[in-house]
Amino acid sequence: MMWGYGWGWLGILWMGLGSLLWIGLLALAIWALVRLLGNRTQAVNPPASVPGPSAMEILRQRYARGEIDDATFTQMRERLEGGGM
Numbered sequence: 001m002m003w004g005y006g007w008g009w010l011g012i013l014w015m016g017l018g019s020l021l022w023i024g025l026l027a028l029a030i031w032a033l034v035r036l037l038g039n040r041t042q043a044v045n046p047p048a049s050v051p052g053p054s055a056m057e058i059l060r061q062r063y064a065r066g067e068i069d070d071a072t073f074t075q076m077r078e079r080l081e082g083g084g085m
Contacts, residue, residue, distance in 0.1 A: 056080055 053061070059080065063073040 056077070059068075059073065059076055062068050063070075068076070
């Protein structure tokens, strides 16, 4: 006889499925929160960029292209090397 024990094994099965449902929803909410916050921190701290050419290299390129004359190149090179101050 089942004196008021309800649904028996079927009730235990429904309770188990209900618990799994809530655990799954909680895990989904945590995953979504971590994903949202993870993207936000990446946007705030972008990866470091690749360093460009040095000032001396840019000066040499400008001189090689003929953008500056010999006197200007010499004066700017001395300033970059620290001797012109």
